[in-house]
Amino acid sequence: MSENTKKDLFYEHGLRFQCQGSGKCCTSHGEFGFVFLTKDDRRRFAKHLKVTTSAFTKKYCDQTNGIWHLKEDKGNPDCMFLKNKGCSVYEARPNQCRTWPFWPEVMNAKAWKSEVANFCPGVGKGRLWSKEEIEQEMSKDRENERKLLGGL
Template sequence: MSRKTEIALLLKALDKALKIDEKQLADEIGSIGFKCKKCARCCRAEYGDNTVFIFPFEIRRICEKTGLGREDFVIPAPSEDRDSQGNIHTFEWVLRKNGDCIFLKGGLCGIYELRPYICKTYPFYLLDGRLMISECEGIGGDITEEDSRKLASVLKERYIAEIKEAIALFEKFEGFNPSGKGICVHDSEGEHWV
């Protein structure tokens, strides 16, 4: 599929995403139920995949507010894509882990207010506009109407951000050029060689 076609499809998806009915989404969340048990299982290694994907604007915000450098807390997402010189190319960043997420301290998130969308909305996400649920012990728990509304609003925001990031990425993407050495992350900011 050409880059132009990809962008056209993403623009259509964005249009649909902007029209998502938050009230309907909130009602759906309310009928499923959710109460965070503060177990931090989603941040820990021992309970399965705790990979956290993070957007470039979220990385910038954490850098600005904490004084950390991006290399302190993110790495390129694993990828099998290679260019003619054997350099790896990837399209996403993930939070560093020392088994558990590096921001997990004493069972609590050390960057709670700055945590990525994926953490704010766990265990929910939207796929093609439909509500999806990851494994979580909090599912089925009591949730207030207000919290359902808030969660629906952040989920919609996240979904829109995902699509906008993908559009910006495609607009900047120039293929797997071996212009550097090592690993290249292609994102909405352009190319980062690590």
């Protein structure tokens, strides 16, 4: 990253974010529709639901281009685990959900404003996440993506 890019980060002084439990992030927003799952995600879900990983995968998952994701109901853009505007499996939620809203693909000023702040009521609220914490979350998201692409 060039010195100018580092200096110009819109989150240089941190961002305020605290989940408000609105469930809006659990509804499909264009390209962010799939909830992708690593093997660890599927194991965590299975343990939480008290089923085998194989049973969880068969009942709740599909594969697209070799990558596992939660099944989607074409008539309903909401995550299947969204109940009463809340995540019914919060403790078992996948890494993709754990790192929201600090995904690398939305961590520029334009995308943050149009793809996050415009619909997520948690933006601007709660504690101040430091630049270092934000970048740590983005790093977790990138590692998750590597696992997904590696078939883990």
